[in-house]
Amino acid sequence: MTQQQNKFNIDQLVDELKTAALSADAKAQVKSILEQIVKDPGWVAKSIPDYADDDVILFEDDLISIWHCRFPINLSVPAHDHQMVATIAVYQGAERNVLWTRNDSGAIEEKTELTVNAGDVLQLGPDAIHSVRSTDDIDSCAIHVYLGRLSTVKRSLFDTENGVVLPFDDANYQRLVCAEPA
Numbered sequence: 001m002t003q004q005q006n007k008f009n010i011d012q013l014v015d016e017l018k019t020a021a022l023s024a025d026a027k028a029q030v031k032s033i034l035e036q037i038v039k040d041p042g043w044v045a046k047s048i049p050d051y052a053d054d055d056v057i058l059f060e061d062d063l064i065s066i067w068h069c070r071f072p073i074n075l076s077v078p079a080h081d082h083q084m085v086a087t088i089a090v091y092q093g094a095e096r097n098v099l100w101t102r103n104d105s106g107a108i109e110e111k112t113e114l115t116v117n118a119g120d121v122l123q124l125g126p127d128a129i130h131s132v133r134s135t136d137d138i139d140s141c142a143i144h145v146y147l148g149r150l151s152t153v154k155r156s157l158f159d160t161e162n163g164v165v166l167p168f169d170d171a172n173y174q175r176l177v178c179a180e181p182a
């Protein structure tokens with residue numbers, strides 16, 4: 001069942017994504033569902049719940065993790081991987097991505113920059129490494145969908161200034177995260 005055009009319902013979206021995760025074509029289905037949802041970003045923004053926390057896990061099992069992510073103004077999320085397909089659908093503000101790659105010697109190099117504006121969907125492969133900066137005028141809000149159990153998978157943070165790879169844990173994240181204006 002698809003969303004009724006006159007009323008966005010987050011619970012219905014979660015159900016649709018859970019069903020998509022069971023499909024052999026999950027990656028494409030998740031992207032298609034999210035593209036339909038955020039093509040009218042204002043519709044999502046005015047009807048989605050006002051979550052108290054910046055990161056809210058709406059659903060998670062071994063097949064899919066569905067998060068609502070709010071990045072406060074000028075937040076810089078340090079470079080990290082996901083170890084699974086990630087699909088990012090922004091409905092307010094923008095997520096300004098830097099995509100990184102590791103060269104043959106293991107060093108971390110900037111590959112490209114890519115801004116995901118409200119209304120856009122970005123899909124990243126399991127090996128992708130990105131850092132994210134929010135906008136400077138409004139909190140950036142998005143639905144993030146991962147094809148696996150994100151909260152417990154072993155993944156990495158990247159100290160790109162010093163070329164160091166670290167386990168993704170709270171201590172390393174807090175050390176690298178930055179909320180200062182660029």
Ligand SMILES: [Fe+2]
Pocket residue numbers: 080081082086130
């Ligand atoms: Fe990410």
